[in-house]
Amino acid sequence: MKAWKVTNERSVELVDMGAQPVAENCVKLKMLTALVDTHESSLYKKGGNSLPLIAGRQGVGMVTEVGANVTAFKRGDKVFIRPVSPCGKCSNCKNGRKSECEHSYVYGKTEDGVLRDFITVPQTDLILLPQQVDETEGVFIEQVALAVETLDRLKIEKGEHIVILGATLAGLIIAQAAIYYQAVPILVDLREDRLALAEKLGIYYTINAVETDPVKKVFSITCGKMAETMVYTLLSGMTVRRSFENLVRGGRVAFVGFDDMEADLSADLMPALGKELVIYMVSSAGDNYYSAVNMLVSSAVDVKSLVSSRIEFDKIGQAIAEVADNEKKYIALLVDATKI
Ligand SMILES: [Zn+2]
Incomplete structure (x- = not known):
């Protein structure tokens, strides 16, 4: 061997x-x-x-x-x-x-x-x-199970907007899974090729943060309401700074990734306090392996x-x-x- x-x-x-x-x-x-x-x-x-x-x-x-x-x-x-x-x-x-x-x-x-x-x-x-x-x-399977774990922790509801920072492997899977859960993903990244791929996968709201201010765009997509949930994926290369502005008061945030990834998670938490946001840290797929198999069988994620x-x-x-x-x-x- x-x-x-x-x-x-x-x-x-x-x-x-x-x-x-x-x-x-x-x-x-x-x-x-x-x-x-x-x-x-x-x-x-x-x-x-x-x-x-x-x-x-x-x-x-x-x-x-x-x-x-x-x-x-x-x-x-x-x-x-x-x-x-x-x-x-x-x-x-x-x-x-x-x-x-x-x-x-x-x-x-x-x-x-x-x-x-x-x-x-x-x-x-x-x-x-x-x-x-x-x-x-x-x-x-573990990557899809991680997406299931993330959406479960966020208790995502039908019709809710979910801002996803990073068209990373995790981000692209979570965005597809969110559609399966009948939520509305808004995917933000700095790389046009990644966003073009996301659009091919059926993720219809994408924001290139180099060209557009994501907060303004989220305001317009949600008709001024802002998003109920947000996911920050490690390896996105984006800063956490200002991202809490994407959310409604009482909104839910998940940081998703593994502790062996290199990422700068430093952030000013005062805006999160002001809005009484709920923050989850997700670094494991939990016991969602069989749910992930189901998602793959039903082609919920490509x-x-x-x-x-x-x-x-x-x-x-x-x-x-x-x-x-x-x-x-x-x-x-x-x-x-x-x-x-
Ligand atoms: Zn044990």
């Missing part, structure tokens, strides 16, 4: 792991697709105590072998590897609040990740992809159009270094792991 291992700060190597036995509750997968994003680039840039570690958080594989006790999966099944799993032992887990587990294990962060040709994983970490969802779509570039397995090391130098370059960088 081959794997991309971060061995040291700014050092990633393709290593041979030899043959891996399949334990009785485990499943062996041939990896089909994976994403390279800030999870991998951050591990590469910052290193830390967990090194050496195989990189890779999000991936889809095909079952090639099952352990003696595995009955839920069979050869040929396509599965998404659940990136984050609760420990099952802490007080939050024992009291039924698994999403608040403080000792979660995370592929490519606390445990060896998925950037390998073959991987052996516990069957409890797998989510079966229905026939309608292929490996290119399935690899986005994730295939968000793939900026596809690379072969052999180019992963180079890609991780590239993303480390420019986190915002790609919307999504997809690894076709079958091409070795």
Whole structure:
């Protein structure tokens, strides 16, 4: 088995792991697709105590072998590897609040990740992809689940306006999901190509913040009422400053992203206080993986159009270094792991 291992700060190597036995509750997968994003680039840039570690958080594989006790999966099944799993032992887990587990294990962060040709994983970490969802779509399950978690936390209602700062991967998925929830997304970004893509995906209100003052435009779109909700996505490259002006009094805001992303979240919270805004911080997909599968089956979100570039397995090391130098370059960088 081959794997991309971060061995040291700014050092990633393709290593041979030899043959891996399949334990009785485990499943062996041939990896089909994976994403390279800030999870991998951050591990590469910052290193830390967990090194050496195989990189890779999000991936889809095909079952090639099952352990003696595995009955839920069979050869040929396509599965998404659940990136984050609760420990099952802490007080939050024992009291039924698994999403608040403080000792979660995370592929490519606390445990060896998925950037390998073959991987052996516990069957409890797998989510079966229905026939309608292929490996290119399935690899986005955590990203779609993050959008579901965001809209659930915001308690988005039909017909509400939701200002989304950043036509990032998260922003473009949340905007599409918002339409599915019958809310009205208003997507703001500085890059015209990203906004043009958003329009192709059916997001009918977009604002180029280089050319237009978003607050004035939101005023006009909402007929002077302003938006009930707002999402700030990390990697948007936009400032939080003045963004609270987009909202009504009592409005709800979510900051969405992962703690390994580089972003400047400094902001003056006085306007938020004045308007008594409710602020949520969303950095996990919660337990929304199966909702995400549903969203993909029903084509509520188009994730295939968000793939900026596809690379072969052999180019992963180079890609991780590239993303480390420019986190915002790609919307999504997809690894076709079958091409070795
Ligand atoms: Zn726990």
